[in-house]
Amino acid sequence: MSSVDIPAPAHSGRANWTEVTPQALYDKLQTLARNLWWSWHPEVGNLFRDLDPVRWRQLDHNPISLLAEMTPEQVAERASEMVMYTRINQAHRRLNEYLTDTRDTWGAREAGVLGSRPVAYFSAEFGMHESVPIYSGGLGVLSGDHVKSASGLGIPLVAIGLFYDQGYFRQQLDGDGYQQEEYVDTKVAAQPMEPATGPEGEPITVSIDTREGKLMAKVWLMRVGRVKLYLMDCDVEGNRPEDRELTSRLYGGDHRTRIRQELVLGVGGVKALSALGIKPGCYHLNEGHSAFAPLEVIRERMTNDGLSFDDALREVAQCTAFTTHTPVPAGHDRFDAALIEEHIGPLRDAVGISHEQLMGLGRVEPQNDQETFCMTVIGLKLSRRANAVSSLHGYVSRRMWATLWPWRVEEEVPIGHITNGVHVPSWLAYPMRQVYDKLLGTDWPGKMGDSQIWQSIYDVDPGELWETHHALKSRCLDFVRRRLSRQCRRRSEDEASVEAARASLDPSALTIGFARRFATYKRADLFLNKLDEIADLVNNHDRPVQFVFSGKAHPADEPGKKFIKRIANLRHDPRFAGRIVFIEDYDINVARHMVQGVDVWLNNPRRPLEASGTSGMKVVLNGGLNCSILDGWWAEAYNGKNGFAIGHGAHHTDDAVTDERDAENLFNVLRDEVVPTFYDRDADGLPHHWIEMMIESIATLAARFSAHRMVQDYVKHCYLPAAGGLSSDMSVR
Known part of the structure; x- marks a missing residue:
């Protein structure tokens, strides 16, 4: 195999890049691709993305499939264009060190x-x-x-x-909103x-x-x-x-x-x-x-x-x-x-x-x-x-x-x-990782289960935390819009519908996410019990609210499929068009975008049927707040200052009574607590009390609900x- 002529980057301090062969470079990427270690190191995943961003997305972020479409020479040429050699070698070395040096664990x-x-x-x-x-x-x-x-x-x-x-x-939804x-x-x-x-x-x-x-x-x-x-x-x-x-x-x-x-x-x-x-x-x-x-x-x-x-x-x-x-x-x-x-x-x-x-x-x-x-x-x-x-x-x-x-x-x-608990590196957005590196020290991932490490978050600059979250929110909504427009095209809807999907959701509006399996006890449709009141919240000119839903129902779960259909079809109601959306085919990729970008994570199971729940834990890491029934993990996490509680942790012996009461409590907490706190801004547009709750949430919950602590x-x-x-x-x- 001939070598490829690659000029050494000026900052690299290396003079022997001309000896690197395309096959050697390709083999290093193959080694990285064949150990899922790369999947919780975004800087390594970005190596594959930079080879071909379009195919990377089309192939569901599968590095093995991506490399299979490229020859070693094509990889080497692209790596040269993107100045990737140092990054590839560093990633390969880090993986080898990780696998072989286990003494300090x-x-x-x-x-x-x-x-x-x-x-x-x-x-x-x-x-x-x-x-x-x-x-x-x-x-x-x-x-x-x-x-x-x-x-x-x-x-x-x-x-x-x-x-x-x-x-x-x-999962795909047909024209009637029914899961296929x-x-x-x-x-x-x-x-x-x-x-x-x-x-x-x-x-x-x-x-x-x-x-x-x-x-x-x-x-x-x-x-x-x-x-x-x-x-x-x-x-x-x-x-x-x-x-x-x-x-x-x-x-x-x-x-x-x-x-x-x-x-x-x-x-x-x-x-x-x-x-x-x-x-x-x-x-x-x-x-x-x-x-x-x-x-x-x-x-x-x-x-x-x-x-x-x-x-x-x-x-x-x-x-x-x-x-x-x-x-x-x-x-x-x-x-x-x-x-x-x-x-x-x-x-x-x-x-x-x-x-x-x-x-x-x-x-x-x-x-x-x-x-x-x-x-x-x-x-x-x-x-x-x-x-x-x-x-x-x-x-x-x-x-x-x-x-x-x-x-x-x-x-x-x-x-x-x-x-x-949740695996912090898998769910933490890279911009938030940079905030933590600055405050907690770059070695904090090795101590993420220690609550004391996280107390430094109280020293964060409120403006920096808010701007970081807002950038993640914008990225999340861009992803949602792409998915929505793609869904419209797949259903052969007219161009007006596609354009409406592209224009849906407002980055400045309070954004609430709900994503999980659509089992009936998780009550994805609970907010529909107060639909007229929710419409008033959604369409408030000064303090609008919007919802992003996603999730699958088991193929044999007809009631769950009806929940999906009812929520997905709200897009046809003028009161909710562009404000309440449903993303098809919920998976880890959809979950990652949502937990990293929403303002509030909604969870309203019928207590006490939620054994734990982990999606809300992922939101904590990225600066989002939880609004949840006091069930599962939230029953032991909520302290009155680190999020919002729906109700007071009680349930009626009659499920119908419980559902009606919880729907009322859900609407009340959104109207009286969540919305006012989010929109209470200072002259610079910062919601200081909201940011204080974000900080309290991270400080009190990040260590307790990490998978490192769990293991x-x-x-x-x-x-x-x-x-x-x-x-x-x-x-x-």
Whole structure:
């Protein structure tokens, strides 16, 4: 390969750029693209964007797809034009240093025995980046943030999931505003993964026995910083045609599809770890989807160590942690006895228990033949450390599952809580990062879980903070307008509609964002109960308000789809045209723009059904304020000065009464608190009280609700005790 003639930048101090070959440069970019470390380092992501900004956007910010369209010579030519060589080499060096130098990490100092026996973290979905579509929403994004923070902290952890080659659906709204689902094949070659190999370098395939025959899954490796994520994929020769499609779609299919996916995740995941030679010190089951895993570990212990079933169960439960994420009954998978016997029967035979004993493990009342098998129940029974994901959710979960421990009073039910957090580098806008660098010191990311670090935000210049937020807001609204105009063109609407979309939303108006899964209990339509009053707010000449909505409803959730249709069609109402908008196809990219740019994040679930919620935590980092029902994380975050509360934390026994009362409270807080505070300006146009609330929000919440703090809590209260490193009481967080 010939070298390319590249003049050294005057500031670089280097004289040997002429020795760099296009292939060497291309290989460095490939190395960066194949580790998702780049996804939380915007300066590295910008390297790929600068190669071709248009294609970067069109390819959903996928660096592997982008590089596949370019030759090494084209990359070198573009890098020369953009003076990118120093940046590429620096990024490549930083990645190598990050991967190899782990001595000065929190994990190196605090993780103890996990160094020889890592954590095995199981989850049905992982939301790492929009270019890796193996997630649907909050659970997956939380899992992704968990893994990224484990990497940053240097925690010895491997992750296990499923590779969905069609992922979750892409959402489009038809001319009537009704959600349409489209599934798109994900090309393996366009993903940052490779076949996982065993000790002898052989590709790993696992085999799982069922009553209907063997179920096979190959194993992929995806690198997420220092963490390895292993993904099971059933599209392999030897499987029946229907089984080759088993892992095609996330949360698709019937109960039989679901149990087979969960069999592959749990039992197949443990088999994959064994084939890889990994001996975990702790198994962390993130929700009930992976709760079959301990049964396979029990079988291994019985086979390898000669333990009885009861002794193996006792030891495996001791090293298993279980996290429950939902207080909504429909969120807990249940299967009938026939499905359980078909899929777990061979494993039941191997561990020597009866069908009744197996069913009893998944029942609240073991002897009740009418009760189905619940994955949350077996997860709780086969673990000795269980947690909810917020303080209020812990209270709800102890009440919900108290009958599993009838000899205990409710307060002593062994379900604690570790409140969720978000991966700060993934969600923090770069301009806000610059503000923090100046105030907190450039080394603050390594200490982001320390609340003391964030107290320097009180010294910020109010004008600088406000201007930074306003710039982010303008960027967010530009993104929204592009999406809206594209939606109009896709529906073949007239040019007037396209132009109206381009002109929608006012950067100076109070902008409220709402984006999440459109489950009915999240009540995306709550504000519609006061639609005439909301119209008055939206159209106030001096103090206008505008709303940006986004989110998907599960394909089988007709009420959720009706919520979307009703909100999306407000664009046809002259009172709301250009002021209330709906963005299609909610994903990590849409979420990132919204949480970085809105003034207020609205969250109004029916209390106490929001287990935690994390989107509002992302808004905090970027200077936005929360306006929320006192549910989930906000119930323990709100202090009266760092945002707005809808109501007083009470709910009626009649949901209709609760909804009516909350709608009234929502309108009142918008009219009487949010709007006046936002528009109360000084002579320079600064809303000083609003800015004080922004500062208070960052100072009191950024550290508490970071994923670094969350993962540190899991290490101290779950992982180390499970691995025999120390003991801890989880009930007091």
